[in-house]
Amino acid sequence: MKDLQANYNLLGDMAPSATLIISAKAKEMKAQGIDVCSMSAGEPDFDTPQAIKDACIQAINEGKVRYLASSGLPELKEEIVKKFAANGIKTNKENIVIATGAKFAIFEAIMSLCGKDDEVILFSPYWLSYPEIIKASGAKAVEVKTTLENNYEPKKADLEKAITDKTKLIIVNSPNNPTGAVYSEQTLKMIAEIAISRNIMVLSDEIYEKLVYNGKKHLSIASLNDQIAAQTITVNGFSKAYAMTGWRLGYLTAPLWLAKRISALQSHATSNATSFVQYAGVSALQGKADKDVTAMVTAFAQRQQLICNLLDEIKGLKYAKPQGAFYVLCDISQSGLNADDFAKQLLEQQKLAVIPCTAFGAPECIRLSYACSEANIKEAIKRLKTFMEQK
Numbered sequence: 001m002k003d004l005q006a007n008y009n010l011l012g013d014m015a016p017s018a019t020l021i022i023s024a025k026a027k028e029m030k031a032q033g034i035d036v037c038s039m040s041a042g043e044p045d046f047d048t049p050q051a052i053k054d055a056c057i058q059a060i061n062e063g064k065v066r067y068l069a070s071s072g073l074p075e076l077k078e079e080i081v082k083k084f085a086a087n088g089i090k091t092n093k094e095n096i097v098i099a100t101g102a103k104f105a106i107f108e109a110i111m112s113l114c115g116k117d118d119e120v121i122l123f124s125p126y127w128l129s130y131p132e133i134i135k136a137s138g139a140k141a142v143e144v145k146t147t148l149e150n151n152y153e154p155k156k157a158d159l160e161k162a163i164t165d166k167t168k169l170i171i172v173n174s175p176n177n178p179t180g181a182v183y184s185e186q187t188l189k190m191i192a193e194i195a196i197s198r199n200i201m202v203l204s205d206e207i208y209e210k211l212v213y214n215g216k217k218h219l220s221i222a223s224l225n226d227q228i229a230a231q232t233i234t235v236n237g238f239s240k241a242y243a244m245t246g247w248r249l250g251y252l253t254a255p256l257w258l259a260k261r262i263s264a265l266q267s268h269a270t271s272n273a274t275s276f277v278q279y280a281g282v283s284a285l286q287g288k289a290d291k292d293v294t295a296m297v298t299a300f301a302q303r304q305q306l307i308c309n310l311l312d313e314i315k316g317l318k319y320a321k322p323q324g325a326f327y328v329l330c331d332i333s334q335s336g337l338n339a340d341d342f343a344k345q346l347l348e349q350q351k352l353a354v355i356p357c358t359a360f361g362a363p364e365c366i367r368l369s370y371a372c373s374e375a376n377i378k379e380a381i382k383r384l385k386t387f388m389e390q391k
């Protein structure tokens, strides 16, 4: 059996998602009646707004349950074109591909652009799925470190140093998971200038776009000028902005040559994203749930303030104040533990689940998610403080 398995090296031998493993362990402990407190969630703790649910139910009742054009529902594409226009990105329906989640849109984009011997630049700490998807394509991930001191924004010299003749793609993720960084216009311009001068494509993952705080503004790199727009795939979706993680709906816009390739790939992979879910997406982009979204963002902003105030009271822990998404990345190197051991011991001793960021390219950091109630935040940080004081 072992020999047979050794003959197969499918998809570059992907590692299972580390965030899902910790969440599953915490859930299992909870099911055993253990009082586990969790800061590991990668999804909003809000319910999907009623107006969006209603649009989906209506679509089902109206029999909108058949196959669609694989790249997506024309009505939803129209709304997506308008949505991108609001970001300053000029695009057309032919450039849009609607996929089963932003994750699959990213997967398809990387698969359609990269292969063996290619290199893809990632700013670390990064979302853990990027390197695994890059591996699946046969390409190699090249890390460019960002630091807490620079608020986790990349520096020009570091990016320039990492580029070779094999570089095919630069992945940008702002607002960022796990750092909470929201890139400045200056940083985005720097990346765009380098990408244009070296003729490299950019993938901009903007899934946390709506979750920005402290007066920060989200900026789409493709809106900077026509040249960078012609070299950029912009990915977005409904999971985080509309509390629709389980619905699996995301989308991208890409230059026409690439949108055609991605669309062809999708037609042989999943076909269309679920038909009635796409109708729900239309109602979301038409603003039917905007009030709920505003309330959710306001709650996240308050929680962000709360968690930062509480973290400031813990000695031996460093973090950069997040500007977006719903995570705080904490450098725990002063504890003398690496992130994996830290997270394991914290779960065992204080029954607190956090995400070790080893698979995010930051083995000295843990990620705290504040996609949970204020009471949960207070209890979690109390446990974290007790744990740190014992170190």
Ligand SMILES: Cc1ncc(COP(=O)(O)O)c(C=O)c1O
Pocket (backbone or CB within 6 Å): 042, 100, 101, 102, 103, 104, 127, 173, 176, 177, 205, 207, 237, 238, 239, 245, 249, 250
């Ligand atoms: C940076 C980033 N991109 C993409 C995704 C995937 O989003 P979706 O649920 O739409 O597949 C996530 C989900 O955690 C994420 O953190």
